[in-house]
Amino acid sequence: MVSTNDTNEGNVVGGKELQNSKEVEKLDQAPDFYLDEDDSEADEESQNENIEVAKIPVKTVSLFKGEELKVAEITEVTYRFPVFKIYILGEHDSGKTTILATLFEIFQAAPFYDYHYAGSLTQIGFERRCFYSRLASGNDDFDTERTKAEEFRFLHLALKKSYLEKKATHLLLSDIAGEKIRRAKGNSEDMKDLSIISDSHHISFIIDGEKLIEIKTRQAALTQAKTFIRKAIDEKIIGEKTRLAIIVSKWDLVEGVEGFDYNQLLVTPFTRDFAARLNELDFLKIAARPENFKVFKLGHGLFDLLNLWFKFEKKMDDPSPEEMSSRMINNLIF
């Protein structure tokens, strides 16, 4: 998309005349940056008629924003690469953001087992999550920047299992406000707003481990998860093609709690109620940011989660030709 709102005659950009029409053509063909004219200066000029020599408007080339992507913006990734869409669902404060932030922090320190960082078009989105998570961790009183958006927001993450691997695997990781999930389990309209998860490669449903510690809150937390899944199945939002994992977050707080039987409380009833109605049902224990690192390491369980996200059932098709740009990146291995 290009807007060329040249007010000057000829092709003067950035105070420099382009050499020939071929250069202009090249700019026009570039598909995903913008030629923005800084109108503010032009406005100032028009307001001040005493200025005899008009300034030449500065044109700029917009770069990708690096922020999280809205649903309508994910083509920025999908027209370039085949992607796996991963939806991370869970109620308020269940740990969705922490999982995403911790993953990015781990890659900043080293490859994560055999996963290597190959890039991201949403590094700022990751950075924001890391920053707010660190703040929340360093200050008990700080209300963490939880996932507030009531629409899905996506982060892009490209990984390779080996530097020699031919192509990277591209994930679009999405989270949504816990409030939306809370409402969706009791409201068909809200549930239907989640219908895009039907094209998921994987759904990671997070149960807040902290709520499983106390007997008084335990059954309510488990029932909330069951209600959401049941409602999503009955509304045909998820079904026999869906790969779902039930993930208990903050596992470092849960393990060893007297009377807490993981199999009896989670694996058995969820398997009984849902396994036959889904393509795949897995169970994971995660302590992305354990309270201390004596028993659990940073990112405990995230490797198993990545393995679920990377489980290939079919060969990924390349984006269709009409979705592809003529940019070099599409001809190279990223």
Place this chain on the structure above:
Amino acid sequence: MPEQNISIIGLPASGKTTYIAALWALMINNSAHCSLQLHSLKEGNQEYLNKISEDWLSFLEVGRTMLAKEVGEVVMNLKNKASGTILTLNIPDFYGELFDAHFQDREWSEEYFMLMQNSKEFIVFLDPYAENNIAPTIMDERQFMEDFEGMEPVLVGKSVGRKKKEEVGSAPANSNLYKHINTSNQVKLVEILQYLIYTLTNETAFKIALVVSKWDKVAVNHKGIKPEQLVKSNLPLLYQFLSCNQHVFNVKYFGISAQGVDYGDKKGVSEFANKLPEDRVEVFDGTILSKDIATPITWLSE
């Protein structure tokens, strides 16, 4: 013979200016060690190059003596002594603020876009001792709090710095807002490289000479280490990114000591002052240690 365009990229204080000062001084003096020589002084403004090279030759800190706007984009016209290839070395921003601005504002000027579009080879500088190469992780924060009860990490400003709790006082009103200064250098460098692949039209891989500055210090502190190993351990995200994208980036790692000596070390300075300027420089490509400051440029021009 077609002219080549090589551009220099680097965040603030990454070692670019000292390198360029030394390069210019040695080009003007037609250093025997150099694989390149000056091609022409005919066009362009060499005022700032002359100033910083004089500082370098005089063992003075190559400081910010001019405003970035006054310096502008600087160009060197060079010639490969062996092949005769003429090449242009573009230095779009000495101070590195331009690259920070790109990260924050997410836009290039049209002029910069044209420059990048015409460059296929880049020198990327990084300072191995920069405090903000890696952001502190949550593990650092927790470990710190466990180790030093009563102290807490600084949440704003330089990410590696720590202060005693009583020194921190009340947090600034905007301390809970993400700012680009909070992002580590390695994330910014990955972003700068991603701008190239997502914004430019290029049919071949970009050639990148990744230069680790202050190599004299590194060589003393980490005996036997190679530049690539240092990047792998000190900027792991950047290293993973480059290694995963070998078909997009043809990278070679260099360690360069352009200053030669710590200017605060009087004994060292007087020792170096007795040497020829070209003997102050050391360049390590992972295999060969040489005095040819132009080694990365020569490799890029091959």
